[in-house]
Amino acid sequence: MISKRTTLISLIVLILLGAGVFLIYKNAGKLITTAVNGIGPKITHVETRISNVYINPWTGTGTIHGLFLGNPAGYKSNSAVEAASIKVTIDYSSLTKETIVLKNLVIKSPQITWEGSLTDNNLSQIQKNLESSSKEKSKNSNKNSKKIIIRNLLIQNPKLLVQFMEADKPLEISFPDIAMENIGGDQGASSSQVSAEILGQILNKSSGVVKKTPELIGKGLKSITDGVKNIFK
Numbered sequence: 001m002i003s004k005r006t007t008l009i010s011l012i013v014l015i016l017l018g019a020g021v022f023l024i025y026k027n028a029g030k031l032i033t034t035a036v037n038g039i040g041p042k043i044t045h046v047e048t049r050i051s052n053v054y055i056n057p058w059t060g061t062g063t064i065h066g067l068f069l070g071n072p073a074g075y076k077s078n079s080a081v082e083a084a085s086i087k088v089t090i091d092y093s094s095l096t097k098e099t100i101v102l103k104n105l106v107i108k109s110p111q112i113t114w115e116g117s118l119t120d121n122n123l124s125q126i127q128k129n130l131e132s133s134s135k136e137k138s139k140n141s142n143k144n145s146k147k148i149i150i151r152n153l154l155i156q157n158p159k160l161l162v163q164f165m166e167a168d169k170p171l172e173i174s175f176p177d178i179a180m181e182n183i184g185g186d187q188g189a190s191s192s193q194v195s196a197e198i199l200g201q202i203l204n205k206s207s208g209v210v211k212k213t214p215e216l217i218g219k220g221l222k223s224i225t226d227g228v229k230n231i232f233k
Helices: 005-027 028-044 124-140 191-211 213-229
Strands: 052-055 061-069 081-090 098-107 111-116 147-156 159-165 171-173 178-183
Touching: 028 052, 028 124, 028 191, 111 124, 111 191, 124 191, 147 191, 159 191, 178 191
Parallel strands: 098 147, 111 159
Antiparallel strands: 052 061, 061 081, 081 098, 081 111, 147 178, 159 171
C-alpha cells in the first residue's frame, strides 16, 4: 500500500516537473529570439535578426516582431526582406522533441526587395548561401540538432520592390499571397533547408511577376544595356 508520504513526494515531484515545463514554455519567446539572432547570420551570411518574440504559454500562439533579412555585400538596398509581425502557432508538445512543429506561420505585409537581374540578384544569392550552409551542416551532421516542420505558411499582402542594377529608384508592384504546406516534410529539416525552401518560393514567384510586367522588362533591358556600355567606356 502506498504511504501518504510517498504520495506527497510524488505530488511534489509532479508539481516541480510541471513548473519546469511551464518555465520552458513561458521563456520560449526569449529562446527563439536568441536562437534566430545567433544562428540566422551564420546560415544566411547576411544580417539577420528579429526584435522579440511573444509566445502565450497556454495556447502556443504568438507573434514574432521585427524580422530583418539584410542583403549580401554589393547591393544598395537596405534589406531583402522585412516584416513587422509574424503570427505563429507552435505545437507545444514538440518543443522538447527533436523536431519542432509550427502549425501555422503567417507573415503579414512583408516588404520584399528584388535587386539585380533576372539571373543574378540579392534573393538568389541569399538562397545560394542557405543551400551552402545546408550542405555544410549535412557534412558535420549532429544527431542532436533540432529540425523544423511548418505545417502551413502564408505570406500575406506582400509588397515587392524591384530594383534593377542601374535604375535610380525601385518600382513597387502588386504581388500575390504565397501559401505553402508541410515545409520540412514528414521528418523535419534543418533551419537552413526550411529557409532555403521558403526563399526559393519567394524568388520563383517574384521572378515570375517581374517577367510578366512590361514596365519592368523595359527597365531591366535598359539596365543591362547601360551596364554593357559602362564596361566599354
